[in-house]
Amino acid sequence: MAEDKQKIVQVKHLKQYFNIGKPNEVKAVDDISFDIYKGETFGLVGESGSGKSTTGRSIIRLYDPTDGQILFNGQDISKIKSHGPQMKKFRREMQMIFQDPYASLNPRMKVKDIIAEGLDVHGLTKNSEDRDKRVRELLDMVHLNPEHMTRYPYEFSGGQRQRIGIARALAVDPEFIIADEPISALDVSIQAQVVNLMQDIQKDQGLTYMFIAHDLSMVKYISDRIAVMYNGKIVELADSDEIYNHPLHSYTKSLLSAIPVPDPEIEKTRQRIDFDHKSSFHEGQKLQEVLPGHFLYCDDKKAATFK
Amino acid sequence: MDKILEVKNLHVNFATYNGTVQAIRGVNFDLSAGETLAIVGESGSGKSITVRSILQLLAKNADINKGTILYHGEDLLKKSKKEMDAIRGNKISMIFQDPMTSLDPTMTIGKQVAEPLLIHNKVSKKEALGRAEEVLRLVGIPNPKERMNDYPHQFSGGQRQRIVIAIAIVDYPEILIADEPTTALDVTVQAQIIDLLKELQQKIGTAIIFITHDLGVVAGIADRVAVMYAGKFVEYGSVDEIFYNPQHPYTWGLLDSMPTLDTNEEDHLNSIPGTPPNLLNPPKGDAFAPRNKYAMQIDLEEQPPFFKVSKTHYAATWLLHPDAPKVTPPKGIQKRFSKFKKLGDNE
Numbered sequence: 001m002a003e004d005k006q007k008i009v010q011v012k013h014l015k016q017y018f019n020i021g022k023p024n025e026v027k028a029v030d031d032i033s034f035d036i037y038k039g040e041t042f043g044l045v046g047e048s049g050s051g052k053s054t055t056g057r058s059i060i061r062l063y064d065p066t067d068g069q070i071l072f073n074g075q076d077i078s079k080i081k082s083h084g085p086q087m088k089k090f091r092r093e094m095q096m097i098f099q100d101p102y103a104s105l106n107p108r109m110k111v112k113d114i115i116a117e118g119l120d121v122h123g124l125t126k127n128s129e130d131r132d133k134r135v136r137e138l139l140d141m142v143h144l145n146p147e148h149m150t151r152y153p154y155e156f157s158g159g160q161r162q163r164i165g166i167a168r169a170l171a172v173d174p175e176f177i178i179a180d181e182p183i184s185a186l187d188v189s190i191q192a193q194v195v196n197l198m199q200d201i202q203k204d205q206g207l208t209y210m211f212i213a214h215d216l217s218m219v220k221y222i223s224d225r226i227a228v229m230y231n232g233k234i235v236e237l238a239d240s241d242e243i244y245n246h247p248l249h250s251y252t253k254s255l256l257s258a259i260p261v262p263d264p265e266i267e268k269t270r271q272r273i274d275f276d277h278k279s280s281f282h283e284g285q286k287l288q289e290v291l292p293g294h295f296l297y298c299d300d301k302k303a304a305t306f307k
Numbered sequence: 308m309d310k311i312l313e314v315k316n317l318h319v320n321f322a323t324y325n326g327t328v329q330a331i332r333g334v335n336f337d338l339s340a341g342e343t344l345a346i347v348g349e350s351g352s353g354k355s356i357t358v359r360s361i362l363q364l365l366a367k368n369a370d371i372n373k374g375t376i377l378y379h380g381e382d383l384l385k386k387s388k389k390e391m392d393a394i395r396g397n398k399i400s401m402i403f404q405d406p407m408t409s410l411d412p413t414m415t416i417g418k419q420v421a422e423p424l425l426i427h428n429k430v431s432k433k434e435a436l437g438r439a440e441e442v443l444r445l446v447g448i449p450n451p452k453e454r455m456n457d458y459p460h461q462f463s464g465g466q467r468q469r470i471v472i473a474i475a476i477v478d479y480p481e482i483l484i485a486d487e488p489t490t491a492l493d494v495t496v497q498a499q500i501i502d503l504l505k506e507l508q509q510k511i512g513t514a515i516i517f518i519t520h521d522l523g524v525v526a527g528i529a530d531r532v533a534v535m536y537a538g539k540f541v542e543y544g545s546v547d548e549i550f551y552n553p554q555h556p557y558t559w560g561l562l563d564s565m566p567t568l569d570t571n572e573e574d575h576l577n578s579i580p581g582t583p584p585n586l587l588n589p590p591k592g593d594a595f596a597p598r599n600k601y602a603m604q605i606d607l608e609e610q611p612p613f614f615k616v617s618k619t620h621y622a623a624t625w626l627l628h629p630d631a632p633k634v635t636p637p638k639g640i641q642k643r644f645s646k647f648k649k650l651g652d653n654e
Binding site for chain 1: 349350464493494495496497498501502520521522523524525526527546547550551560561562564565566567575576577578579580582646
């Protein structure tokens with residue numbers, strides 16, 4: 001990663017706890033720090049319960065972070081009020097694409113109203129003609145037929161609905177999009193369509209993505225850098241090729257060894273690596289840069305072995 | 308090999324408000340003792356309906372209007388409800404996709420695992436519970452004796468799926484149908500469950516019909532693979548034949564649209580354009596033709612028959628007709644072909 005790259009998001013010691021002070025307190029995100037550079041795709045992988053979705057939702061301020069800072073273009077957004085001009089401005093700059101294209105579109109709204117909701121909230125179009133024109137543009141951008149703008153979500157397939165979700169996110173011209181498992185509810189042949197579309201739009205508009213997923217082969221394909229989360233912590237972060245070719249953390253190794261590969265020869269000979277939670281975590285560990293651009297959650301002694 | 312199940316010319320229709328959906332349009336396959344057959348396809352392709360027809364677990368508006376399902380030579384479709392009850396969960400059992408909803412939340416897991424034995428074998432309750440404990444140990448539930456008295460919510464997703472498997476195998480079925488058994492699970496847990504199924508298969512010798520949309524999982528578990536599209540099988544063969552010598556453009560598309568770990572970000576993923584056809588009005592010709600860049604005029608007019616590729620490998624595509632022009636498959640598929648050649652040379 002080049003030094004002169006501009007940081008669009010800086011997460012510093014972010015903590016997101018739930019049920020604080022109660023017996024069922026959950027440390028969903030427990031002191032994580034990372035940066036996202038302008039124009040890149042930052043992949044966040046982990047299994048269910050690892051805190052990856054919570055991290056995304058904290059960054060876009062669907063939650064109020066328990067502790068820590070989130071800087072967006074240098075400005076601390078972790079404490080701005082949830083209703084107010086600052087938040088409204090911020091909401092235009094950062095958008096989200098959700099996992100379930102069936103649950104994330106209001107079934108009683110027409111597609112054009114779903115897509116234009118952000119335009120209306122921010123007063124981005126002058127009149128209804130202008131509004132329709134923009135919706136048509138957006139539908140065209142996601143390869144849907146603009147003629148279908150007066151239809152309802154149930155008239156579309158899963159892949160098409162996810163395109164509507166993407167058009168909605170793009171409507172307000174954001175700089176940064178968090179995509180939370182955007183393809184995991186889709187069929188294999190449709191997944192590739194949506195991923196290709198997201199990449200084309202990124203190139204066109206100069207967007208930055210945070211791509212949250214559990215499908216490691218797709219994450220590797222789409223991401224420039226990848227962070228691996230486990231138990232509320234980032235255990236490893238590096239360029240995506242580096243993570244795959246030289247994983248350092250035993251959890252990353254175990255995760256990689258479990259990905260099924262569509263090749264019988266590889267499957268027959270594969271060795272799965274088991275991960276032992278107890279022996280991998282102890283006091284005094286933190287995420288630190290052990291090789292250039294390669295961060296590992298470990299203690300200082302272990303970090304010194306890479307020097 | 309000994310064929311225990313033969314499905315012949317199966318047709319299933321669903322009556323809906325919009326008309327008749329032709330969900331299964333002539334499916335043929337057989338299953339030999341102890342083997343694993345994987346059926347791959349996208350949602351709506353009919354893979355679940357196919358296996359649910361075997362156990363007659365279809366919705367009320369379903370109509371199996373043609374075909375036979377022979378189990379040891381006897382047509383299951385002609386069995387009475389009572390006769391089917393004796394087979395279901397006993398000789399042929401099923402594992403469902405979602406471990407969160409396929410267990411009874413108000414019943415201890417020990418009782419749930421023992422239930423099929425009590426229903427089918429008329430063993431004593433004590434014996435049944437003893438067997439349940441044994442099977443729970445077999446599927447890897449720690450301290451089964453104590454945990455028998457726990458309820459489903461006290462277990463994780465992976466453990467629940469192990470319990471669902473325990474219920475399915477407690478009677479040592481001859482055929483185990485697994486309908487997307489790992490789709491709801493994390494990759495590391497998925498790997499454990501697949502290893503477990505393979506291990507159990509060796510121990511109790513059951514044949515498995517494994518349904519999934521994940522080709523990676525198929526490569527790891529199947530002996531034979533059938534690819535399904537729009538209510539029909541489009542290609543079937545041994546696992547090596549399907550992965551290294553695929554012939555149908557839909558199989559090519561499926562294999563090619565998944566990124567492998569050495570796919571570069573520079574090259575676009577090869578996606579299959581469009582969406583599957585609506586089976587209210589199935590197309591006249593090859594159902595895949597509108598999405599198939601290799602489609603010819605005849606694909607739009609007439610459904611392709613199965614062409615023989617080898618003794619075990621068949622594909623329904625006009626490209627295999629002797630008069631068809633030679634086409635160049637996608638690059639990723641050509642790589643697979645060269646691997647197939649190497650395999651052949653080694654044998």
